[in-house]
Amino acid sequence: MKFAVLRFPGSNCDQDCLRTLRDSFSATAEAVWHKETSLAGYDVIVVPGGFSYGDYLRCGAIARYSPVMTAVIAAAGQGVPVIGICNGFQILCEAGLLPGALVRNQGLHFICKQVHLRLENRDSPFTCCGTTGQILRLPIAHGEGCYFADPETLEQLEDSNRIAFRYCDPSGKINPAANPNGSLHHIAGILNQEGNVLGLMPHPERACEARLGGAEGRLIFDSILTALSATP
């Protein structure tokens, strides 16, 4: 089982993802430069966080046109799990693999802190080791993490149970005070229609070792590994 961790000019969580996958999960993970045109042989694609292309124009707007993204779209279409974290989530939205967009935080500030999330849908390769309603504590670090979509799209996401994670308070209650960035419907992470593409603003790769402040992000990588090992 092999992970591809994409690397764009300005990615800065690629090393975190590689180290986490290798050191905390003993997985095979390789960095893939954004100029590559093939992702053949990779079982999972990670689009990491950072500031691809310096966030010029809009977050993820230019990365979406990198050659590797054609291969990502093709792989996603074939059912390969794709996870976009933070800037990776923004890139997947820009690329049309996920609906909606991420805009400036409501409070205008860059926010770097621990938040709580409620797992809303365990029926995905990214969440199958969890339970619906489970609360995770993960770090966020973003300036443009306010999820926006038109009312019809939000209704579709709700109706098809594609909201994977919502911001909540430590007890799991969803309320405006626990929403760090003004995201509509308190959305922290969503799935595509087929369930094999996840985008989320929090950083699970930064929360996989207790000595680094928390290990609750392990659930996402454990789920991917479990789901893939169950696939014939």
Next chain:
Amino acid sequence: MKIRVTVLPKPSVLDPQGVATAEAMKHLGWTNLGRVRIGKVIEIEAPEGPPDQKKLDEICGDLLSNPVVEEYSIDITE
């Protein structure tokens, strides 16, 4: 020839920069202003003129703006 593309957040999207700037303007004494939206202007030099309208709209709608949250207008000068 210059092509100026103005990109603004859609009115349906909360623009916290616009709201904050409107508040500042009110503090400066302009109290009866309406909505303020903050966007960006992209100036493109086109010595041989713009591409056809379809290509221009494609570039403006796919790259220069994100139609989920933004709208654009095109102004061709000189």
